Amino acid sequence: MKIVIAGAGIGGLVAALSLHAAGLRDVRVLEAVPRIRPFGAGVNVQPNAVRELAGLGLAESVADAGTELTELSYHNHLGQRIWQEPRGRASECDWPQLAVHRGVFQSLLVDAVRDRLGPDAITTDARVTGFTPLDGGGTEVLLAHRSGDRPDSRLHADVLVGADGLRSAVRRTLYPEEGEPRSNGTTVWRGVNRSTPFHGGRSMVVMGDGRWKAVVYPLAGRPDADGLVLVNWAVSRAATQRDPGQDPAQEPPPGDGFPGAVSDWTCGDLRLDDLPGGGGDLDALR
Numbered sequence: 001m002k003i004v005i006a007g008a009g010i011g012g013l014v015a016a017l018s019l020h021a022a023g024l025r026d027v028r029v030l031e032a033v034p035r036i037r038p039f040g041a042g043v044n045v046q047p048n049a050v051r052e053l054a055g056l057g058l059a060e061s062v063a064d065a066g067t068e069l070t071e072l073s074y075h076n077h078l079g080q081r082i083w084q085e086p087r088g089r090a091s092e093c094d095w096p097q098l099a100v101h102r103g104v105f106q107s108l109l110v111d112a113v114r115d116r117l118g119p120d121a122i123t124t125d126a127r128v129t130g131f132t133p134l135d136g137g138g139t140e141v142l143l144a145h146r147s148g149d150r151p152d153s154r155l156h157a158d159v160l161v162g163a164d165g166l167r168s169a170v171r172r173t174l175y176p177e178e179g180e181p182r183s184n185g186t187t188v189w190r191g192v193n194r195s196t197p198f199h200g201g202r203s204m205v206v207m208g209d210g211r212w213k214a215v216v217y218p219l220a221g222r223p224d225a226d227g228l229v230l231v232n233w234a235v236s237r238a239a240t241q242r243d244p245g246q247d248p249a250q251e252p253p254p255g256d257g258f259p260g261a262v263s264d265w266t267c268g269d270l271r272l273d274d275l276p277g278g279g280g281d282l283d284a285l286r
């Protein structure tokens with residue numbers, strides 16, 4: 001059985017590894033970008049997802065590339081605690097909660113797919129534009145290519161898995177009336193920077209309210225020679241807080257300080273104004 005997966009993101013790559021582990025051998029992943037590069041910032045891999053990675057023999061490598069979080073706490077904008085709970089193995093779970101850089105996580109999965117399914121299992125520069133179900137079974141997958149003057153192409157699949165992200169072409173073919181994803185108007189700024197460890201070093205801190213919110217957690221628990229760890233931060237602003245004349249797509253990124261209201265927030269030993277501009281380099285995560 002020939003299985004084609006559209007999209008070499010986290011979902012598509014884990015699907016390929018799981019199908020291979022189930023004994024299916026003809027699995028091919030098609031990725032739109034010509035070269036897979038480690039984009040993004042932090043992602044939290046929850047215990048139920050770590051269980052799947054453990055089944056694939058990959059949980060340890062992901063844990064080594066990231067950090068285990070043991071606590072989640074919510075605070076108001078003054079830093080006063082509203083809620084706190086243990087996470088992962090610190091609660092009653094058998095598996096940890098892992099914070100890891102999305103790009104590093106994806107690279108690790110790409111390596112595992114090429115190692116187990118073969119060096120040609122992932123084809124880049126192959127954007128799925130749609131598919132046509134065939135009368136006799138299976139489907140014809142339609143492809144477009146960016147580099148050179150390669151013409152559009154097509155290939156046969158018995159099964160097509162759509163793992164092609166937010167603007168999925170597979171989904172659009174199935175549900176053409178749905179249209180583009182709708183925005184709720186929230187703007188999120190995010191980054192990875194070096195900072196002193198906070199709240200014991202394994203905590204995810206959420207601060208703010210329905211207008212402004214900050215989420216901060218460590219990405220690599222081991223401090224460097226200066227005692228600093230890599231920290232992921234994300235700041236969100238609800239649509240209600242935006243200047244109505246401002247086009248969010250044209251808004252400049254924050255420079256040395258956080259945007260708007262959150263710049264002077266503190267929460268115990270976590271100071272938000274310490275974070276931006278600290279220089280978070282990806283190499284330190286590898």
Ligand SMILES: Cc1cc2nc3c(=O)[nH]c(=O)nc-3n(C[C@H](O)[C@H](O)[C@H](O)COP(=O)(O)OP(=O)(O)OC[C@H]3O[C@@H](n4cnc5c(N)ncnc54)[C@H](O)[C@@H]3O)c2cc1C
Pocket residue numbers: 006007008009010011012030031032033039040041042043044102126127128129163164165166167168169170
């Ligand atoms: C570049 C990037 C950076 C991200 N950064 C973060 C982050 O920092 N923090 C976070 O929490 N989440 C981030 N996300 C989202 C997060 O990775 C996903 O929400 C989550 O991992 C679910 O993964 P997914 O495989 O469903 O989708 P995605 O991770 O979005 O992967 C979809 C993949 O499909 C490819 N693709 C898209 N259209 C086609 C097509 N037509 N044909 C073939 N391939 C196609 C994309 O290039 C991508 O590689 C990011 C996603 C992307 C694409």
